[in-house]
Amino acid sequence: MSTEKNKTTKKSEKIYERAIKVLTGGVSRNTIFRKPHPFYVSTANGSYITDIDGCQRLDFANNMASLIHGHSHPKIVEAVTKQLKRGSAFAMGSEIEVSFAELLNNRTRAFENIRFMNSGTEAVMTMIKTARVYTGKHKIAKAEGSYHGTYDYAEISQNSDPTNWGDINNPNPVPVVEETPDGILNDMVIFPYNDTERTLALLNQNADQIACVLIDLVPHRVGLIPAKKEYIEAIYKWTRKNNAVLAFDEVVTYRVNYSGAQENYNVDPDLTALGKIIGGGFPIGALAGKAEIMQVLDPRETNIKHPHSGTFSANPISITAGYTAMSLFDKQAVLNLNKLTKKAIEQIEEAINLAEIPACVTGAGSMFRVHLNKNKPRTYREAYQGKEVKVIINELLDYLFLKENILMINTCACMFSTNLDQTHVDRLSEALLNGFRIIKPKLENTL
Numbered sequence: 181m182s183t184e185k186n187k188t189t190k191k192s193e194k195i196y197e198r199a200i201k202v203l204t205g206g207v208s209r210n211t212i213f214r215k216p217h218p219f220y221v222s223t224a225n226g227s228y229i230t231d232i233d234g235c236q237r238l239d240f241a242n243n244m245a246s247l248i249h250g251h252s253h254p255k256i257v258e259a260v261t262k263q264l265k266r267g268s269a270f271a272m273g274s275e276i277e278v279s280f281a282e283l284l285n286n287r288t289r290a291f292e293n294i295r296f297m298n299s300g301t302e303a304v305m306t307m308i309k310t311a312r313v314y315t316g317k318h319k320i321a322k323a324e325g326s327y328h329g330t331y332d333y334a335e336i337s338q339n340s341d342p343t344n345w346g347d348i349n350n351p352n353p354v355p356v357v358e359e360t361p362d363g364i365l366n367d368m369v370i371f372p373y374n375d376t377e378r379t380l381a382l383l384n385q386n387a388d389q390i391a392c393v394l395i396d397l398v399p400h401r402v403g404l405i406p407a408k409k410e411y412i413e414a415i416y417k418w419t420r421k422n423n424a425v426l427a428f429d430e431v432v433t434y435r436v437n438y439s440g441a442q443e444n445y446n447v448d449p450d451l452t453a454l455g456k457i458i459g460g461g462f463p464i465g466a467l468a469g470k471a472e473i474m475q476v477l478d479p480r481e482t483n484i485k486h487p488h489s490g491t492f493s494a495n496p497i498s499i500t501a502g503y504t505a506m507s508l509f510d511k512q513a514v515l516n517l518n519k520l521t522k523k524a525i526e527q528i529e530e531a532i533n534l535a536e537i538p539a540c541v542t543g544a545g546s547m548f549r550v551h552l553n554k555n556k557p558r559t560y561r562e563a564y565q566g567k568e569v570k571v572i573i574n575e576l577l578d579y580l581f582l583k584e585n586i587l588m589i590n591t592c593a594c595m596f597s598t599n600l601d602q603t604h605v606d607r608l609s610e611a612l613l614n615g616f617r618i619i620k621p622k623l624e625n626t627l
C-alpha cells in the first residue's frame with residue numbers, strides 16, 4: 181500500500197490522456213469522473229481497491245451500492261468461472277434463471293412473478309410501461325428529487341433546484357436533459373416526498389390519468405430518508421381506490437432487509453423494480469410483482485400487450501453471480517451487516533459531536549448518508565445542498581480519497597458490504613473526524 185510520501189498518480193494521468201481522445205470526457209459514466217482526472221483500478225479484492233499507481237483504498241461505495249459482498253468474493257468468482265466455461269449468453273433459457281426467480285419470489289411476499297433484465301434503469305422503464313398497459317392510463321407520479329435511472333419519464337425532477345422547483349403545493353416537472361419533449365413533462369405528476377397531504381392532493385387532481393405511483397422507500401438523492409409508514413399506507417390506499425399501480429423502486433433499497441425495504445411496511449406493492457445487489461457484481465435488473473399484472477408480458481397470450489426481450493436479459497453470468505450473492509446474503513448476514521452499519525453511524529455521530537460541526541446522518545439498513553445540516557432533513561428541499569455546501573462536501577470527499585485512502589459515494593454516503601468489520605468502521609470514523617476538523621472553518625464561514 182502506498183504511503184503519503186510516495187503517492188503518485190502518474191499512470192492514471194497517462195491513461196486519462198489517452199481516454200479523453202476516445203471517450204467523451206474520458207469516461208463512460210459521469211459518476212467516476214474526478215478533477216483533474218479519474219483514477220484507474222488495477223485490482224479490487226474484499227473491501228479494498230488498488231489503483232494502477234499502487235494506492236490501496238478502503239471502499240465504502242461498493243460500485244454505487246451494487247456489491248453486497250465487496251469485491252471478488254471467492255464463492256461468486258468460483259461460480260461465475262464455472263459458468264463462463266459453459267457459455268456466457270445464449271438464445272435459450274438456463275435452469276439457474278428459474279432457480280434465481282424461485283429464490284427471489286420466496287424471499288419477498290409481494291413477488292409472484294419475475295422478469296430479469298440488464299439494469300435498474302431498464303427495470304424501472306419496464307415497470308412504468310407495464311403499469312400503463314395494465315391500467316390503460318399513462319401518467320406517472322414520482323417524488324421530487326428521487327433518482328430512478330435515466331428513462332425519460334423516471335428522470336424528471338431528479339435534480340430540481342430552488343430556481344426551478346416551483347410551488348411546494350405543485351412542484352414543477354423539471355427536465356434533466358434539454359429538449360425533453362413537453363409530452364413527457366405533461367405526463368408527470370411530481371409530489372413532495374413524505375408529505376401525505378400534498379401528495380394525496382396532487383394525486384387526486386390527476387386521479388383518472390395516473391398509471392402508477394413510483395416510489396423509492398429510502399430515496400438516496402432525496403436525502404436517504406426512510407418513507408413514513410403512514411405515508412406509504414396512504415399512497416397504497418389511494419392506488420386501490422383509483423386503479424393505479426403501486427410501484428416500488430427497490431434497486432438500491434432491496435438490501436435494507438431480507439425481503440427488501442418493503443418488509444418495513446404493512447402494505448405490499450403491485451410491482452417492484454430491482455437491480456444492483458441482485459447481480460452479485462454483474463449488470464442486472466429485474467421486475468417482480470403480481471402475476472395478474474405481469475401477465476401483460478406473457479408470450480403465451482394471443483395479444484401480447486407489452487412484448488419484452490433484451491439480448492442479455494437473464495444471461496447466465498449475471499444470474500449465476502446474483503444467485504450466489506443472494507444465497508450468501510441470508511437472514512443472518514442481513515442482520516449482521518445492519519448491526520455493523522448502525523455501529524458505524526453511532527461512531528460517525530460521535531465524530532460529529534467531537535468535531536463540533538453542524539452535521540447529521542440519515543439512512544436505513546446497510547446504507548447511510550452524512551449531511552452538513554444540524555438537524556436531519558425530512559424532505560428533498562430540506563436536504564438540498566446549495567453550491568457552497570457542495571464545494572465543502574467535495575473537499576471532504578477529496579480529503580478522504582486522497583489523504584485517508586477511503587472511497588465514499590459522491591453524495592457523502594456509504595453502502596456497506598458483508599466483508600467489512602469493526603476495524604474498517606473504526607478507520608472510517610477516525611478519517612471522517614479528521615475530515616470534519618479540516619472542513620470546520622469553511623463550514624463556519626458558509627452556514
Ligand SMILES: Cc1ncc(COP(=O)(O)O)c(C=O)c1O
Nearest residue numbers: 299300301327328329431432455
Ligand atoms: C433507486 C435507483 N433506481 C434505479 C437506478 C438505475 O439503475 P442502473 O444504474 O442499474 O440503471 C438507480 C441507480 O443508481 C437507483 O439508485
